[in-house]
Amino acid sequence: MLGKDSLKYNGARRRDKAPFPWPRAPLTLSAMTDPRIGIIGAGNMGLALGAGLAAAPAPRARLVISDRNAEKRARAEDLGVSATDDNEALARESDVLILAVKPQHLKALCATLAPALERARPLLISVAAGIRVEDLDAWLGGGQWIVRAMPNTPALLRAGTSVLYAGAGVPARERALAETLLATVSRVFWVPEEALMDAATAVSGSGPAYLFLFLEALIAAGAKAGLPPALAADLARSTTLGAARMAEGGDVDVATLRARVTSPGGTTERAIASLLADDFPGMMARAVAAACARSRQLSAEWGAS
Numbered sequence: 001m002l003g004k005d006s007l008k009y010n011g012a013r014r015r016d017k018a019p020f021p022w023p024r025a026p027l028t029l030s031a032m033t034d035p036r037i038g039i040i041g042a043g044n045m046g047l048a049l050g051a052g053l054a055a056a057p058a059p060r061a062r063l064v065i066s067d068r069n070a071e072k073r074a075r076a077e078d079l080g081v082s083a084t085d086d087n088e089a090l091a092r093e094s095d096v097l098i099l100a101v102k103p104q105h106l107k108a109l110c111a112t113l114a115p116a117l118e119r120a121r122p123l124l125i126s127v128a129a130g131i132r133v134e135d136l137d138a139w140l141g142g143g144q145w146i147v148r149a150m151p152n153t154p155a156l157l158r159a160g161t162s163v164l165y166a167g168a169g170v171p172a173r174e175r176a177l178a179e180t181l182l183a184t185v186s187r188v189f190w191v192p193e194e195a196l197m198d199a200a201t202a203v204s205g206s207g208p209a210y211l212f213l214f215l216e217a218l219i220a221a222g223a224k225a226g227l228p229p230a231l232a233a234d235l236a237r238s239t240t241l242g243a244a245r246m247a248e249g250g251d252v253d254v255a256t257l258r259a260r261v262t263s264p265g266g267t268t269e270r271a272i273a274s275l276l277a278d279d280f281p282g283m284m285a286r287a288v289a290a291a292c293a294r295s296r297q298l299s300a301e302w303g304a305s
């Protein structure tokens, strides 16, 4: 195990923490402007967030990622993020602690972190699908500031989308800090009710996978239609990017954008008619409903206290 003193936050020296502030003190100004960020879990999401935050110009990244897996720690170091295997030291030393392990591993992790967090009281951000604030707080002994975030993997390129929900009692300043951090790697949207996190997970958390599947299918279809596969891939990728940029601003709704490229009697109209005949909207609705149901199931399976 690496010791407490081995934590080297990227880019800055660790400062001493006030001993046992109780009742809890708000985060200090330097924690708000220059927070020491710990991430536990250097998997797909933890690494995407870590690498994105490390690359962000502000707030100045003081970042350590923890994982029990040596290979994952090495990957983090390759991406320029300091790594440790000492979760508890990280919990004690961070102003903001991001929990990025699988939902099924979260309860066991919380049991090991609870004593350290009882004293340290960082702002906690959980990215785990399905696990409710109430359950997390109960696992951690109560009284923690917890924000749930559902980011997605384009955070790696600082082009992610995150949906946030703040548990009761998280002060406005700490909510703003959570937003500032996630905003370095993603566009941020708040939801007022935790129940909406399931649907948000189904749309934006899982969404990149739907688009990748769409791309896979379009590339395969292009190749089947006679294009060299590499050209089919280039056309599909480039078209997706261009269309996404047209949709991005939201000035024109997407149905209108579609209508504008669908000339009566033209090629696009035939393709769209084929997709609608195959109930493409129904397929998407069923896919999103399935992801939503799985998110609720994860709460029931892994979230109950």
Ligand SMILES: NC(=O)c1ccc[n+]([C@@H]2O[C@H](COP(=O)([O-])OP(=O)(O)OC[C@H]3O[C@@H](n4cnc5c(N)ncnc54)[C@H](OP(=O)(O)O)[C@@H]3O)[C@@H](O)[C@H]2O)c1
Pocket: 040, 041, 042, 043, 044, 045, 046, 066, 067, 068, 069, 072, 087, 100, 101, 102, 103, 105, 108, 109, 127, 128, 129, 150, 151, 152, 153, 205, 206
């Ligand atoms: N992937 C996405 O696109 C995405 C999007 C939004 C939200 N999320 C959420 O992000 C979380 C992580 O997902 P992921 O896909 O990144 O999972 P992942 O690839 O499995 O990464 C999690 C990492 O955490 C490690 N870990 C587990 N328990 C640990 C502990 N107690 N101490 C230290 N390390 C520990 C795991 O090690 P082992 O491999 O040894 O278990 C693994 O390396 C999930 O809760 C998921 O719901 C994911």
